Amino acid sequence: MLSAIWETEGLQTVGIVVLVFASIKLLHILGLISFSEDSVEDELELSAVRHRPEGLEQLEAQTRFSRKELQILYRGFKNECPSGVVNEDTFKDIYAQFFPQGDASTYAHFLFNAFDTDHNGSLSFEDFVMGLSILLRGTVQEKLIWAFNLYDINKDGYITKEEMLDIMKAIYDMMGKCTYPVLKEETPRQHVEVFFQKMDKNKDGVVTIDEFIDCCQNDENIMRSMHLFENVL
Amino acid sequence: MAAGVAAWMPFARAAAIGWMPVASAPMPVPPKEKRRGRDGLIVLNVSGTRFQTWRDTLERYPDTLLGSTERDFFFHEESNEYFFDRDPDIFRHVLNFYRTGKLHYPRQECISAYEEELAFFGIIPEIIGDCCYEEYKDRRRENQERIQDDEENDQSNDLVSPDASFRETMWRAFENPHTSTMALVFYYVTGFFIAVSVMANVVETVPCGAAPNRIKVMSCGERYALAFFCLDTACVMIFTVEYLLRLLAAPSRYRFVKSVMSIIDVVAIMPYYIGLVMTDNEDVSGAFVTLRVFRVFRIFKFSRHSAGLRILGYTLKSCASELGFLLFSLTMAIIIFATVMFYAEKGSGSKFTSIPAAFWYTIVTMTTLGYGDMVPKTIMGKIFGSICSLSGVLVIALPVPVIVSNFSRIYHQSQRAEKRRAQKKSRLARIHAVKSAGARAYMQHKGSQQLIGPDQQASKEAGQALVCKINPTFDLQHHHLLNCLEKTTNHEFVDEKPPESSCRELSPVKQLSRSSSISSSSSSNGVSCCGRRRRKTFTVPNSMSVGLQGSIQELCTIQIRERPITNSRSSLNAKFQETLPLNCEQPYLSPAVISLPTPGTTPEGDRSADYSQANIVRVSAL
Numbered sequence: 001m002l003s004a005i006w007e008t009e010g011l012q013t014v015g016i017v018v019l020v021f022a023s024i025k026l027l028h029i030l031g032l033i034s035f036s037e038d039s040v041e042d043e044l045e046l047s048a049v050r051h052r053p054e055g056l057e058q059l060e061a062q063t064r065f066s067r068k069e070l071q072i073l074y075r076g077f078k079n080e081c082p083s084g085v086v087n088e089d090t091f092k093d094i095y096a097q098f099f100p101q102g103d104a105s106t107y108a109h110f111l112f113n114a115f116d117t118d119h120n121g122s123l124s125f126e127d128f129v130m131g132l133s134i135l136l137r138g139t140v141q142e143k144l145i146w147a148f149n150l151y152d153i154n155k156d157g158y159i160t161k162e163e164m165l166d167i168m169k170a171i172y173d174m175m176g177k178c179t180y181p182v183l184k185e186e187t188p189r190q191h192v193e194v195f196f197q198k199m200d201k202n203k204d205g206v207v208t209i210d211e212f213i214d215c216c217q218n219d220e221n222i223m224r225s226m227h228l229f230e231n232v233l
Numbered sequence: 234m235a236a237g238v239a240a241w242m243p244f245a246r247a248a249a250i251g252w253m254p255v256a257s258a259p260m261p262v263p264p265k266e267k268r269r270g271r272d273g274l275i276v277l278n279v280s281g282t283r284f285q286t287w288r289d290t291l292e293r294y295p296d297t298l299l300g301s302t303e304r305d306f307f308f309h310e311e312s313n314e315y316f317f318d319r320d321p322d323i324f325r326h327v328l329n330f331y332r333t334g335k336l337h338y339p340r341q342e343c344i345s346a347y348e349e350e351l352a353f354f355g356i357i358p359e360i361i362g363d364c365c366y367e368e369y370k371d372r373r374r375e376n377q378e379r380i381q382d383d384e385e386n387d388q389s390n391d392l393v394s395p396d397a398s399f400r401e402t403m404w405r406a407f408e409n410p411h412t413s414t415m416a417l418v419f420y421y422v423t424g425f426f427i428a429v430s431v432m433a434n435v436v437e438t439v440p441c442g443a444a445p446n447r448i449k450v451m452s453c454g455e456r457y458a459l460a461f462f463c464l465d466t467a468c469v470m471i472f473t474v475e476y477l478l479r480l481l482a483a484p485s486r487y488r489f490v491k492s493v494m495s496i497i498d499v500v501a502i503m504p505y506y507i508g509l510v511m512t513d514n515e516d517v518s519g520a521f522v523t524l525r526v527f528r529v530f531r532i533f534k535f536s537r538h539s540a541g542l543r544i545l546g547y548t549l550k551s552c553a554s555e556l557g558f559l560l561f562s563l564t565m566a567i568i569i570f571a572t573v574m575f576y577a578e579k580g581s582g583s584k585f586t587s588i589p590a591a592f593w594y595t596i597v598t599m600t601t602l603g604y605g606d607m608v609p610k611t612i613m614g615k616i617f618g619s620i621c622s623l624s625g626v627l628v629i630a631l632p633v634p635v636i637v638s639n640f641s642r643i644y645h646q647s648q649r650a651e652k653r654r655a656q657k658k659s660r661l662a663r664i665h666a667v668k669s670a671g672a673r674a675y676m677q678h679k680g681s682q683q684l685i686g687p688d689q690q691a692s693k694e695a696g697q698a699l700v701c702k703i704n705p706t707f708d709l710q711h712h713h714l715l716n717c718l719e720k721t722t723n724h725e726f727v728d729e730k731p732p733e734s735s736c737r738e739l740s741p742v743k744q745l746s747r748s749s750s751i752s753s754s755s756s757s758n759g760v761s762c763c764g765r766r767r768r769k770t771f772t773v774p775n776s777m778s779v780g781l782q783g784s785i786q787e788l789c790t791i792q793i794r795e796r797p798i799t800n801s802r803s804s805l806n807a808k809f810q811e812t813l814p815l816n817c818e819q820p821y822l823s824p825a826v827i828s829l830p831t832p833g834t835t836p837e838g839d840r841s842a843d844y845s846q847a848n849i850v851r852v853s854a855l
Contacts, residue, residue: 228250
């Protein structure tokens with residue numbers, strides 16, 4: 001008799017205990033509760049990376065900026081990136097602030113790769129200033145080479161239609177949704193077709209650097225626009 | 234766009250070269266670059282502390298004072314810097330805003346001083362960074378509440394204009410019992426009757442012993458039904474009258490009817506009237522009994538009489554969300570534990586017959602009451618029961634400090650309000666004294682100015698020692714300004730007490746009491762000359778100085794008619810120490826006949842009319 005009671009009670013007890021532990025495990029799996037102190041992930045970025053640029057004289061020699069201009073550039077650079085290097089996310093953030101309506105992240109990614117000549121994932125002041133030196137103070141030839149580098153995503157020396165399409169889509173993304181006339185899906189593609197019509201002389205489906213430079217030098221509009229930003233600094 | 238990013242604009246523009254080869258249309262012309270010496274240091278001198286920054290830094294925010302041409306107004310040529318006569322400590326934060334793009338609020342600064350500085354420099358406080366915004370908002374709210382308190386008190390303590398309607402007086406009497414004795418009496422009477430009514434409700438349920446011809450023990454209410462009924466009637470009469478009077482006097486009847494207190498009033502007196510209307514029907518007697526419960530709401534009428542009750546009510550209202558959370562978490566815990574207990578105790582023949590039945594056990598255990606009418610018998614039941622009681626303590630203890638701190642804050646606020654009200658009176662009195670000293674200084678100055686002609690400057694210098702006060706430049710200009718105003722309006726400034734009231738005190742000419750206290754104010758210069766004003770008349774002997782000398786403290790405005798004189802020396806405001814050496818040279822004052830001003834004319838008005846006849850000379854001792 002007693003054993004019968006204990007049996008039922010025992011079964012009940014076991015059942016309840018199992019239920020309780022199962023629910024606790026479930027909550028743990030769901031991440032609502034955690035047991036140990038260090039299971040919380042530390043999101044701290046190790047920002048101990050600090051980079052100091054080369055001296056002012058060296059930079060002056062390597063670029064075409066004057067001392068004063070380098071000073072101004074560095075002050076602005078350091079203000080935004082106190083650690084001395086820009087990583088891609090910060091770069092995207094900064095660039096996105098200039099284009100609030102659209103999504104500038106893709107184009108910023110391409111830009112970052114274009115500036116980051118040593119491909120180490122972060123942009124130091126030297127990279128920054130070298131790029132700017134070409135863009136603002138370089139010859140037309142140098143600028144065109146730089147632009148070619150930008151379009152050539154995998155840096156193999158050829159611009160394919162896919163690469164150009166990516167770039168074009170990135171540029172159109174920066175426009176955002178509210179445009180006039182309304183952006184259609186095939187607009188970037190059409191634009192790429194036009195571009196290839198113009199640039200691809202031998203119709204082999206890719207644009208080489210010589211084709212590119214030749215074609216641009218023959219185009220008046222492009223030549224004129226290359227001199228547009230010379231007085232920026 | 235953050236200001237720091239503006240430094241990257243050259244970069245963004247340069248990168249636009251990447252679009253050029255794919256562009257299908259020609260590019261627009263770039264804007265002209267103005268190279269105005271952009272890269273220069275600006276020195277900002279703020280009350281002696283020099284701040285320096287790049288010009289570009291300041292120009293990041295062109296819609297503020299420092300970033301726009303407005304700062305040119307503060308340019309100081311001699312030192313070639315911008316000078317601001319402001320607080321340098323707060324300016325530091327303003328300048329940091331330009332540098333970093335984030336505005337911080339320093340905790341140790343006074344909120345209104347900080348806001349003033351921000352307003353001066355044209356920066357809106359909404360851009361305070363997230364790190365400091367909450368603190369700023371809290372302090373601001375505190376300050377607003379404080380100012381609001383003060384304003385409310387001001388409004389309520391305003392002197393009622395004599396032509397306020399009866400309705401308004403009545404409303405003020407109701408709202409603020411201290412305004413008049415009647416209001417106070419009314420206040421206490423209603424309070425008394427509320428107490429009586431509540432006590433009667435309580436007492437009438439006490440068993441009173443059997444009536445002489447009954448066996449059953451009855452409650453007092455049943456035994457002395459008539460007495461209690463009469464008492465109830467009287468109370469309800471008073472309450473009804475009070476409610477109707479309030480309704481009548483309320484400036485906005487609609488708002489009054491909607492207010493909480495009026496609802497309580499209505500709920501308190503309705504049961505009586507409903508009881509009168511309803512007959513002794515058996516069906517409705519149950520409802521009738523329920524109605525009598527509402528009579529207990531009369532106790533809430535005390536909240537008009539007690540500020541503490543109001544604070545409690547306000548606290549509960551403002552902690553509604555915390556209370557709600559407490560309730561919710563308790564409900565959750567109750568359901569969980571009741572379920573567990575039910576299944577733990579199932580089948581052991583205990584009182585836990587259903588989950589709702591287990592609710593009672595859970596509530597009693599979680600609030601640590603522990604009546605003991607339901608106890609678990611199984612081991613698991615006991616284990617879970619103990620977990621239940623432990624967690625109950627925790628769950629209840631969590632939201633309570635929030636409610637307590639809320640109550641504490643509101644309570645301290647009301648304490649502060651009380652203290653401020655008490656201090657306010659003495660503060661105002663002191664401020665008033667200083668202000669009136671300033672006003673009187675003008676009178677003195679007027680007196681001294683008009684007694685002394687330009688050719689008597691020398692004597693003035695001679696009498697310098699007795700002159701009350703040497704006015705600084707500001708005072709001189711201020712006095713001149715007031716003088717111009719007087720001349721414009723042909724009216725003069727006088728002291729506060731209207732002379733008309735004192736006019737009637739005048740009796741026909743009587744001798745000046747020379748024994749009046751010659752003031753010791755000859756020693757103390759400025760302020761003590763402003764003695765108390767009382768009107769007296771006196772005969773002015775030939776040498777006015779003698780006559781006037783003795784009445785410095787007591788003399789007030791005197792009207793002396795004199796012969797018309799060429800130089801319109803119209804008023805003879807006596808700063809008597811000053812005039813003492815001077816008056817001997819003014820023989821034009823004949824023995825004066827005192828002319829009582831007719832009640833119709835004000836002493837200072839109608840002067841232009843009188844000029845043709847005589848110069849009314851007013852002498853006032855201040």
